[in-house]
Amino acid sequence: MKKTSFNLELIxxxxxxxxxxxxxxxxFSPQYLLSKTTTTGGDTASHYNTLVYLKNILFPQGKIMGWMQGNYAGFPLFYHYFPLSFLLMAILSFIIPMQIAFKLGTVLGIFLLPVCVYACCRFLKYKFPIPIMAAIFSLVFLFNEGNSMWGGNILSTLAGEFSYSLGLSLFFLLFGSLYYGIREQKLYLFNAVGIAVLGMCHAVTLFFLGVAxxxxxxxxxxxxxxxxxxxVFGLGFLLISFWFIPFVWNLQWVTSFxxxxxxxxxxxxxxxxxxxxxxxxxxxxxFNFQxxxxxYFLYTIALSLLIFFVGPQVGILDIRFMPFFQCLIVVFGATMIVKQLPTIKATKLLPFIVMIIVFLLIKSYSSNVSAWVKWNYEGFEQKSSWANFKELNDYFAQGPSGRVLYEHSPANNVFGSLRAFESLPYFAKRNTLEGLYMMASITSPFVFNIQSETSEKPCHPYPNYFYSSFSLEKAKPHLKLFNVSQFIARTKMVKQALAADPDFRLEKSAGDYQVYRFLKNSDQYVEPLTTKLVFSTTNDWRKDAYRWFANYEDGDSFLVFADGRDPRTTALPHYRTPRVSSIISNESINIRTGDTRFPLLIKVSYHPNWKVKGAKKIYLVSPSFMLIFPQEKEILLTFERGMYNYVGIAFSVLGLLLLLLQLPGFKKLREQLSPAWLERLITGCDDSWEGKVKKIGITKLLISLTIILLILFALIFYHSRNYNSFYLMKRARQAYGSHNYVKAVKLFGRVVKLQENLGAANEAGLFYxxxxxxxxxxxxxxxAFDQFIAEYPSSYWTPQAYFELAWTYQxxxxQDKAIKAYQDVVRNFPQTVWKDYALKRLKKLR
Known part of the structure; x- marks a missing residue:
């Protein structure tokens, strides 16, 4: 009878x-999911070219990590992003069209979450119908429309967070299997492999499982x-060391966000x-506190909130932990009836009732999911703007070799995504500046500075960097530096500015878009330098490079971030500039120079994995490019695996061997090895280690750990209050807003003095x-205004600084100095609102 009941419950x-x-x-209508179109929608649209590159470029080389030239002047692909979703899509694309494989891969985490939550509760040994009720409840989290950027829910997944979505689903599976495995001392291999898989889904979900x-x-x-x-964690990390070790090593070459x-x-x-x-x-x-x-649930829920609040102080993006809190409390709600189960008679009917109620709730509250699904999965090709977008891409495909710059504008969303032009490397086979994986690139801060100089509505994504106001004059040296040959304009303001500038020529109009040729660009990715080079041994090359870039003009000296020197560091104006040609390929750069006396600037992002033949070494040069002093006229740069890649591969091979030794077919071989040796290798523990811990006492260890954590949190609080620019600025803004200017001066002045955050220091300088x-x-x-203008001659806040300087003179x-300062605003910042304010003041003064 019991077996029959179990079978019915399972059914x-x-x-x-x-x-x-x-x-x-x-x-998620199959009409859209199974259509052979290119997915759009938020960040998702820009992910598709990554899949194409993985399958068509990296797979044939036997790699899953490499270099992508198309965005941010090149960046290392999958050295700072999570490859599992793309690997699954790429493998599936050998069976079905790639566009469909991509779509199915992006929704995999959504469809798996109820299944994984169900399995989690089964592992936790909750009785029927709690596991299936928890699975039903998980739909509530999925259809939550309170946010579209935090991760995990449907809207966030459609916006591009599908790797996080898959990681969240697998987190719940392992959340349950770890509990069961530890309690029963089983599932060793299952959990180890699961941890490895989770790590390649998303680092946040792996980290949270670890602390949980x-x-x-x-x-x-x-x-x-x-x-x-x-x-299990040791074996799991060994299995993914081929990717994880390069990921960790590469952290020094990412941009913090x-x-x-x-x-x-x-x-x-x-x-x-x-x-x-x-x-x-x-x-x-x-009801179930005992x-x-x-x-287990309550500890993990509390942990998610704790990390959310302290995360930014230790370099963790806090918002990624809020979905854990939301989903855990929803799922935990299903356990309310644990003690009431024996008194519930219609347990077989209860899950159907709950399912209907949840379905009706979702239907009542969900208003955006259907529209977002249609928008994403009908694809670029089904948008009414497709003909216009295709016309632009076809035009660029025939263009020069230089990069394409586009104006950042919300209007670009008409093509299917605000980031549509990030896919120029896919649709037009042309390199552009902006891209999706901005943290993976050391060049992204400079790209967004250019965006602020060339867009009416720039996005300013990095709060720890300052930006410019619109200025084509300021942008021109930067465009030449980044080998920008063409500029896509969308707004009236930018079009008018380009049309009035003789250095830009209108090449094409397509709908609401205009394409301008930048006439001052050489269209060369490699150029000889004739200016003086300054070697710098700074402890923070990023800040120095950014300040250099913000004020860069043609002819300025370049900063070389290295200890050594080369005799060819001085200007060479009395020599004839040699002819230099280059061929930029996916992971190689071929260069031919007519004169080896001239150092060569390579307008591609620096990374230590670039190796050179025909020169002694590659230098990091401002802003974030490569510099070589050629020893031969033929030079070859190739992007290759580093030592840490091979170390990672070796550890993964070791992990596979240990995994095989645990399988039944290798029992004899396992018995030939020393069990103690094997245990020490996998866990780092033996009986003597355990004895030492027992001697100390686990209670003493936990008390000591708690005290250390409390001291750590106290130090974090003290540091954030007195040395963290984000929190100092928050307090300073509050003081300024409440007219407590004495306190505001003190706090803003502290931020300026710290210079810990360039963006905060810039804003604080003005408000000081x-x-x-x-x-x-x-x-x-x-x-203070004079000092600010001298340090930031073209930042976003500079027009206001000039205006306020004029007011102070008044x-x-x-009066004479005030008039001159107002005139400076009108002359230097004609596209800003401060020009209009200055004209009104000038009218009154005259």
């Missing part, structure tokens, strides 16, 4: 999982649990659709002067 579970899939397909697993150290069997965790995410409303965290399930979660905590599984003005300290304010009765 009900499978039926409901099938109905959940059907429900999801009601939104510390829960098992607070148990009656801490030593045994620790050995199990070291074993960490800041405290501002959540402006309680309803963003717990929107109306999630709120009832939060209440269920609270009831589950009250249940160890509840402790404004705060002095507000106190009537005009003489000090004049000095306040001091120095």
């Amino acid at each position: 009900i579970d499978l039926i409901i999982l099938l109905l959940i899939t059907v429900f999801l397909l009601g939104y 697993s510390l829960f098992f150290l607070f148990s009656p069997r801490p030593y045994q649990n620790l050995k199990y965790l070291l074993g 960490v800041f405290p995410w501002s959540i402006k409303s309680f309803w963003a965290v717990l929107p109306p659709l999630l709120l009832p399930f939060f209440v269920l979660s609270l009831l589950a905590m009250i 249940d160890k599984r509840s402790h 002067a404004l705060s002095l003005n507000a106190q009537g300290r005009y003489t000090e304010a004049l000095k 306040a001091l009765g120095q």
Whole structure:
């Protein structure tokens, strides 16, 4: 009878999982998922070329990591992004068209989440119908429309976070399997392989699983649990070392993007659709607080909030941990009925009732998912603007070899994504500046500075860098530096500025877009340098390079970030500039120079994996390019694996051998090896180690760890309050907004002095002067404004600084100087609102 009941429960579970899939397909129509079109929508559109590059360029070389030239002046692909989703898509594309494989890969995490949540609760040994109810509840999280950028839910996935989505699903699977494996001392290989797979999905989900697993150290069997965790995580990391070790080593060559995410409303965290399930979660905590599984959930929920609040202080993007909080509380709500199960008679009917209620709730609250799915998966080719977009791409495909710059504009979304032109390397086989994987590139801050100089509505993505206001004059040296030959303009302001500038020539009009040729560009990726080179041994080359770039003019000296020197570092104006030709390929650069006396600037991003023949070494040169001193007239640069790549491969081979030794077919070989040796190799532990820990006592260790953590949090709080620019600026803005200008001067001045964050220091410099003005300290304010303008002659805040400088002169009765400062605003910043303000003041003064 019990077996029959179990079979019926399993059948009900499978039926409901099938109905959940059907429900999801009601939104993710096969009409769009199975159409052979190129996916659009947010970041997702820019991911497609990555798949194409992986399959067509890297796979034939036997690699999954390499160099991509198309965006950000080149960047290392998959050295700072997660390859698993793309690997699955690429493999699937050998069977079905690549466009369809990509679409299926992007929704895989969505369809897997209910299944993985169900499996999680089964591993946690919750009785029927709790696992299937938890799976149903997970739909509520998926259809939550409170955000579209945090990750995990459908809108975030459609916006491009599909790797995170898959990682979140696998997190729940391993969240349950680790609990079961540790409790039963089973699933060693399953969990080890799962950890490896999770790591290649998304680093955040792996990190969170790792810290969540510390829960098992607070148990009656801490030593045994620790050995199990070291074993599965150790083997898991060995298996992915071929990718993970290069990933970690490459962190020194990425651009940090960490800041405290501002959540402006309680309803963003717990929107109306999630709120009832939060209440269920609270009831589950009250009713089942003695249940160890509840402790596991509550510990992990609390951990997600803790990391959210302290994450930015330790270099972690906090918002990626909020989806864990949301999904965990929704799923945990299903456990409310644990103690009531024996009294519930219609347990077989209950999941169907719950499913219908959840389906109706989703139908009532979800308003955007269907439209977003259609927008993404009907593809570029089905948009009404496709003919216009195709015309532009076909035109660029026949163009010069230089890079294509485009104006950043929300209007670009008409093609299917605001980032549509990031796919020029795919559609037109042309290199452009901007791209999706901005953290993977050391060049991205400079690219976004150019964007601010050439767009009416730039995005300013990095808060730790300052930006410019619109200025073609300031942009021209930068465009030449980046070998920009063509410029796509969208807005009226930018078109008018280009039309009035003799250095740009209109080449083509297509719909609302105009293409201008930049006449001052050489269309060369490699050029001989005739200016002086300055060798720099700075401790922070990024800040120095960015300041250099912000003020760069034609003829300026370049900064070479190296200890050594070369005799060819001085200007060579009395020699005839040699003819230099180059061929830029995917992972190689062929150069021919007519004179080896001239150093060569290679307008491609620097990375240590670039190797050179025909020169002694490759130097990092401002802004973030490569410089060589040729020893031969024929030079070849190739992007190759580094030593850390081979170390990673060796560790992965070791991991595979250890994995094989655990399989039943290798029992004899395993018995021939020393069990103690094998255990030490996998876990780093042996009996003597355990004895030492026991001698100390796990309680003492945990108390010591708690004290250390409390001290660490206190230090983090002190540091953030007094030395972290983000939090200092928050306090300074609050003081300024409440007219506490004395405090504002102190805080803004501290940010300026720290120079820890270039973007914050730039803004703080202006508001430091404004705060002095507000106190009537005009003489000090004049000095502060002058100092700001000297340091930031063309930043976003500079037009306002000139305007406020003029106002300060007025306040001091120095009318002539005020008029001159207002005229500087009109002359130097004609495309800003400050020009209009200055004209009004000038009219009154005259």
